[in-house]
Amino acid sequence: MNVIITIQHPAHVHFYRHVIDQLEDNGDEVHVFARENDLAVPLLERYDIPHEVLAGSQDSLFGLAKVQATYELRLLRRAIEIDPDVMTAIGGVAVSHVARLVGARSVVFIDNEGITSHRITTPLAHVVCTPKRFEEDYGDKHLRYNGYHELAYLHPDRFDPSPDRLREYGIDPDERYFLLRFKKWDALHDVGERGLSQEGKERLVEILAEHGQVYITSTDELPPELEQYRLPVPAHLIHDLLYHADLYAGDSATMATEAAVLGTPAVRIQSFAARERDMSNFVELETEYDLLRSTADEETALAHVEELVADEAVTRVWRQRRDQLLEEKIEVTGFVTKLLEAQADGVRRSVPRPAQVSQ
Missing domain, CATH: 3.40.50.2000 (Glycogen Phosphorylase B;)
Structure with a gap:
């Protein structure tokens, strides 16, 4: 073939x-x-x-x-x-x-x-x-x-997350950290849509930095005050970093889904979520598996982030929900x-x- x-x-x-x-x-x-x-x-x-x-x-x-x-x-x-x-x-x-x-x-x-x-x-x-x-x-x-x-x-048949790969780049997966993803809205399917505002990005970092280390991966240009948080690992290790993260938040739909199927608490923030009918993957992940929080409103998103960060059982609960998803998919x-x-x-x-x- x-x-x-x-x-x-x-x-x-x-x-x-x-x-x-x-x-x-x-x-x-x-x-x-x-x-x-x-x-x-x-x-x-x-x-x-x-x-x-x-x-x-x-x-x-x-x-x-x-x-x-x-x-x-x-x-x-x-x-x-x-x-x-x-x-x-x-x-x-x-x-x-x-x-x-x-x-x-x-x-x-x-x-x-x-x-x-x-x-x-x-x-x-x-x-x-x-x-x-x-x-x-x-x-x-x-x-x-x-x-x-x-x-x-x-899927576990294809991916085995490694804490040692992260330690090689100075990241301790046992320490609390959060992963943020900001995208550049320039694809054909992004016409007329939007993600986080600059103010929203800065407030998100401010909230999370009080609870642990913040890492940012971004295809959009970062302002100087956020450059210090830029991702310290190469791109091929992003899923190791995402699996061990205490929370993911950002305006990338793909990474929100990746976080959900890995059992990492996830908050998706983008205008697609404001539609009368959101995309079916996100509806299913949120309403049937409770692995995702999805919204177009930045204030709501920040409230979700604060709630999840304050929940000491969130990682254990999310991994149990992920196990259920994997049994069915x-x-x-x-x-x-x-x-x-x-x-x-x-x-x-x-x-x-x-x-x-x-x-």
């Missing part, structure tokens, strides 16, 4: 890296393409995943459109040369377009409802794969699985690998329908 995988975000590297290993172990040929990203490309390099960078980053909405067009054109040229059986991505705008032009099957993974870019992705994708509770319906091409993207790399990497190989088999047999795989 010949597979093309595209990467636009560091979480995409984590999602696909074990899948890549399994595919290659099975004798499949994998080609990875990326857009320039301050974390994603270094992660690809760190995990020794061969890849090609097809386009740079963007600094405006117009720049985003220009970069996307360049990216799709270059991906098309390479796909013509490779002649893939399957093309896959998270989000998958370019993959859904290019696969149709080169006779490949496209498998697109999404977990966020109500995103404008889905309108130019899902109509052309051959398979749209989402978590089970996803509210939007894409008809016969829609394949649901009982898990989250993040369980492709944070699947290990996602095996599912994805099986799905891609079944789709490739569909290409060879000219079967234009989603594969029937174990969910």
Whole structure:
């Protein structure tokens, strides 16, 4: 099987890296393409995943459109040369377009409802794969699985957190500390949305610094007064740091979910949470598993943070809730690998329908 995988975000590297290993172990040929990203490309390099960078980053909405067009054109040229059986991505705008032009099957993974870019992705994708509770319906091409993207790399079968890896960088996991994530709101699905204000970030740090060490990972520019809190470990250790943290808070949806599935108390602060219907993953994690606090209001978020920090039993309770979640959800990497190989088999047999795989 010949597979093309595209990467636009560091979480995409984590999602696909074990899948890549399994595919290659099975004798499949994998080609990875990326857009320039301050974390994603270094992660690809760190995990020794061969890849090609097809386009740079963007600094405006117009720049985003220009970069996307360049990216799709270059991906098309390479796909013509490779002649893939399957093309896959998270989000998958370019993959859904290019696969149709080169006779490949496209498998697109999404977990966020109500995103404008889905309108130019899902109509052309051959398979749209989402978590089970996803509210939007894409008809016969829609394949649901009982898990989250993040369980492709944070399920215990795939991830064993190490305190020793943190100690190498001067962090004592037995001491109280908190992890904050601030993102730059410049992706296609971020248009019109917002995260924490500068004042909100500063107040969040002020509250937490009274209770322990604060570490910040940020793709947005940090003001000088917050630079002292910048993450002291390399990006590939972020999940070790997140697992051992006493609390996560920030405006990154991905890291909020990562914290929840790791059993780390989490507060998500972003405008998506203000919608009449929030995204189904966050609703499920909050209402069914009680592993997340999610809000668009900064005052409410700060109150959640203060409540969780004051609760001495919170870590033990969150880990018990995580155990329940893991009993009910699947290990996602095996599912994805099986799905891609079944789709490739569909290409060879000219079967234009989603594969029937174990969910």
